[in-house]
Amino acid sequence: xxxxxxxxxxxxxxxxxxxxxxxxxxxxxxxxxxxxxxxxxxxxxxxxxxxxxxxxxxxxxxxxxxxxxxxxxxxxxxxxxxxxxxxxxxxxxxxxxxxxxxxxxxxxxxxxxxxxxxxxxxxxxxxxxxxxxxxxxxxxxxxxxxxxxxxxxxxxxxxxxxxxxxxxxxxxxxxxxxxxxxxxxxxxxxxxxxxxxxxxxxxxxxxxxxxxxxxxxxxxxxxxxxxxxxxxxxxxxxxxxxxxxxxxxx
Amino acid sequence: xxxxxxxxxxxxxxxxxxxxxxxxxxxxxxxxxxxxxxxxxxxxxxxxxxxxxxxxxxxxxxxxxxxxxxxxxxxxxxxxxxxxxxxxxxxxxxxxxxxxxxxxxxxxxxxxxxxxxxxxxxxxxxxxxxxxxxxxxxxxxxxxxxxxxxxxxxxxxxxxxxxxxxxxxxxxxxxxxxxxxxxxxxxxxxxxxxxxxxxxxxxxxxxxxxxxxxxxxxxxxxxxxxxxxxxxxxxxxxxxxxxxxxxxxxxxxxxxxxxxxxxxxxxxxxxxxxxxxxxxxxxxxxxxxxxxxxxxxxxxxxxxxxxxxxxxxxxxx
Numbered sequence: 293x294x295x296x297x298x299x300x301x302x303x304x305x306x307x308x309x310x311x312x313x314x315x316x317x318x319x320x321x322x323x324x325x326x327x328x329x330x331x332x333x334x335x336x337x338x339x340x341x342x343x344x345x346x347x348x349x350x351x352x353x354x355x356x357x358x359x360x361x362x363x364x365x366x367x368x369x370x371x372x373x374x375x376x377x378x379x380x381x382x383x384x385x386x387x388x389x390x391x392x393x394x395x396x397x398x399x400x401x402x403x404x405x406x407x408x409x410x411x412x413x414x415x416x417x418x419x420x421x422x423x424x425x426x427x428x429x430x431x432x433x434x435x436x437x438x439x440x441x442x443x444x445x446x447x448x449x450x451x452x453x454x455x456x457x458x459x460x461x462x463x464x465x466x467x468x469x470x471x472x473x474x475x476x477x478x479x480x481x482x483x484x485x486x487x488x489x490x491x492x493x494x495x496x497x498x499x500x501x502x503x504x505x506x507x508x509x510x511x512x513x514x515x516x517x518x519x520x521x522x523x524x525x526x527x528x529x530x531x532x533x534x535x536x537x538x539x540x541x542x
Numbered sequence: 543x544x545x546x547x548x549x550x551x552x553x554x555x556x557x558x559x560x561x562x563x564x565x566x567x568x569x570x571x572x573x574x575x576x577x578x579x580x581x582x583x584x585x586x587x588x589x590x591x592x593x594x595x596x597x598x599x600x601x602x603x604x605x606x607x608x609x610x611x612x613x614x615x616x617x618x619x620x621x622x623x624x625x626x627x628x629x630x631x632x633x634x635x636x637x638x639x640x641x642x643x644x645x646x647x648x649x650x651x652x653x654x655x656x657x658x659x660x661x662x663x664x665x666x667x668x669x670x671x672x673x674x675x676x677x678x679x680x681x682x683x684x685x686x687x688x689x690x691x692x693x694x695x696x697x698x699x700x701x702x703x704x705x706x707x708x709x710x711x712x713x714x715x716x717x718x719x720x721x722x723x724x725x726x727x728x729x730x731x732x733x734x735x736x737x738x739x740x741x742x743x744x745x746x747x748x749x750x751x752x753x754x755x756x757x758x759x760x761x762x763x764x765x766x767x768x769x770x771x772x773x774x775x776x777x778x779x780x781x782x783x784x785x786x787x788x789x790x791x792x793x794x795x796x797x798x799x800x801x802x803x804x805x806x807x808x809x810x811x812x813x814x815x816x817x818x819x820x821x822x823x824x825x826x827x828x829x830x831x832x833x834x835x836x837x838x839x840x841x842x843x844x845x846x847x848x849x850x851x852x853x854x855x856x857x858x859x
Contacts, residue, residue: 330619378647384617386646389637395607396642399614399622402599406575407618426638429604433611436602 293344295534297365299373303524304418305344307449307482307509311416312349314488315445320414324354327381333411334400336384338393339418339447340374341526347371347380355382391424393417394444398430401442401502412496414443420452423461428473434502435474442502443492444475447482449511453525470504482507514541553716557655559691560712561586563698564623568594574702575599575615577624579608585625585655605630609638612650621649621702628654628670628711629661636676643707644680651701652709657687658748658797659825660714662834670711671825674775675802677709684708684729685775687796687804689750690720693773696727704729713797715748715834720771730774732782738768741852742786744808745795746772749823749843753795756848767852775804780811787816791855793823795848797838800824819858821851 294300316322320333337346344364351358356370363369370379374388385396397415404411417427434442448466450457457463467477476499480487491505511525512518515537518527529537568574568590575597576590582600591598599615601607605626612624624631631654632639643650654673661668677685684706688694694712701708720735727733735750736757745753750771757767768789770782786792792812794805805822812820829837838844842851 334617376645385613385648386641389641391606392610392638392641395610395638396614396617398607399599399611400617401614402611403615403618403620406596406620409618426606426610429601429607430610433601433604433607 293348293361293364295529296362298528299365300344300528301341301526302344303451303511303518303521303527304339304342304447304449306513306515306518307511308339308342308416308447309345309513310483310485311445311447311488311507311509312345314485314492315414316349316353318489319492321411322353324382327355331409331411334384334397334413336387336393336397336400336413336415337375338387338390338415339421340387343371343373343375346375350380350382353382356380390418390421391426394427395430397442397444398434398439401434401439402437404441405437405439412441412443414445414492416445416447418452419446419448419450419457419463420460422446422463431470431473431475438474438500439502440496440499443496443505444502445492445505445507447509448506449509451511451520451522451525455522466506474501475504476501477504477506479506479508482509483513516540553718554691555714555716556688556691556694556712557586557714559694560653560698561589563695565590565593567699567702568597571621571702573619573621575620575622577601577608577612577615577622579603579605579626579630581626581655584627585653587625605634606638609635609652610642612652613642613646613648616648616650621651623651623653625653625655627668628657628673629668632670632673632676639677640680644683647682648707649705650707652707654709654711656714657711658713658715659829659834659837662832662837665831666828669829671797671799673711674796674798674804675806678776678802678807682707683776685711686729686773687711687746687775688773689747689771690717692719692725693727697773700727700729711747713748717748718751720751720754730777730779732779733771733773734768734782735771736767736769738766739789740766741791741793741856742768742770742789743793743795743848743852744770744772744783744786744804746775746804748797749795752843752845753848755845756852759845759849760852765852765856772804775807778807778811783808783811784815787812787818790818790859791852792818793821793848793851793855795823795843797843798824800826819855821855823848823851
């Protein structure tokens, strides 16, 4: 998709792909033919720039035809560079600017808590985007309200657009920060399907706190020349790179 | 020309009307919830909290989350009324208003309280005279600036039944109840409070009763000025503006900056269709220290100031 569009954010697409696959094919309760079902589990893609991975998973989950993926970022495509709920079923809220997903997901979880509903709300954030203060406002509210129906998954690839997170505005100790805000925190391998499925599908009932899953990942996972390489936050492979990447991914 | 005396004597704080209306609506519709940022008292929502503590979300002093939580509650099937001081719910949370509310096109009602220069002495950090200019850029965000308690109730009721994002701007400045021959409110429809053909005064919010007073004073001199209450800033009642332009002179008055608010909106329509002399009344930008009443006097947002502006604009025909 990125190669055809000649635009995109492949590094973050690859770091989050396993998390998205685990969510959509092992955790979330949804019916792609009823995207507005009040009882659906919600997933909010806070790292809205990683639509390469998000759209691929939404299509595979049945929200729209996979053939449409070839229109990624073309004029008037529903597959905007950042997701738009008014174009595309399965998108809960429009993201793109960072630090928007968790606050909105917090509101969704509050609605569920008010109604005693049993749907869960998941949000995937990047790690660099945790530098946005809005996340910590929401973390405070979610912790205060003991939103056990809310789970944030942090795609902890340790790279942001320009450099390593710890060289830019360090986040560690990240687990302690979330604990201090009233969250239950677990750290897992974000590329291990077994760990992802076990952690995310466990019932939240009785936990009494929102859950923060720090998923350690590798930016550009699966493609050797993108692997943990800051140059591939956004970037477009040339023909040789594209062919090499596709060969490695298969 | 003369108008009927006000239906109710005295002055009113439109926040009281907001609070009574939201409580009335909440009794009938369980989906209605309120969201505040430590702004219960300033939003006059203590009564709501007492009746329905479980239906009020107080996120603390955190306006970005305030607005975003509203979007999330709408996703979860609620009809959230998100209420905070207008200066903060707009300026502090503008990207949430843009991305989470307007661009996402969700069913959230934003209530900007104590707008304009109501917090006079507290200074420009607490004034909200930029809000209409900022919000007017979001084409699908309905903007309503009610002028009195009756219209505040109507605006809140209309916002509640409309499916989509709405911003209602509510002042704490005391205003009289306006005299109306035909009390009817519809989003996007201006209200003509006085007829007139020499000039048209287009006002909203706290400026409407002052515009009426100015028009009455002008009538004594034989100048007939139409008074249009343009409570809805988006979508704008273009037909009312084009009809106003037929008078040949338009004066706009708002408790807002002269840049980009109601005056700017009216000018966009007038200049593109039937250019006529116009005067945009409001505040020039950051204003000096002073009470709200002093600021309005100082910047000519008074019966006398508006009447002068009408005479001067007619002279430019």
